[in-house]
Amino acid sequence: MHVMITGAAGFLGQRLTQALIDKGSLNGQPLSRLTLLDQIEAPRPEAASCLAVEPATSLDIEIVAGDIADARCLIAVWPVSLR
Numbered sequence: 001m002h003v004m005i006t007g008a009a010g011f012l013g014q015r016l017t018q019a020l021i022d023k024g025s026l027n028g029q030p031l032s033r034l035t036l037l038d039q040i041e042a043p044r045p046e047a048a049s050c051l052a053v054e055p056a057t058s059l060d061i062e063i064v065a066g067d068i069a070d071a072r073c074l075i076a077v078w079p080v081s082l083r
Helices: 011-023 071-077
Strands: 002-006 033-038 060-065
Touching: 002 011, 011 033, 033 071, 060 071
Parallel strands: 002 033, 033 060
Antiparallel strands: none
């Protein structure tokens, strides 16, 4: 299962990320990929260090600096068909 967390450098995003990594599954389905999306350049530059996660498994983790309001960023990170 591929999961994307938006606001991953924020308080809730950090905790959700760590919980998913620790558990390794969501709704009984094992995680294979985790995408962390956050606009880490503003307003807290130290937020980038909050995304330095070390998975205990072979989980594929991608960290993306981007804005959820930017459709091009979302499509690049999570390509979906809207048909």
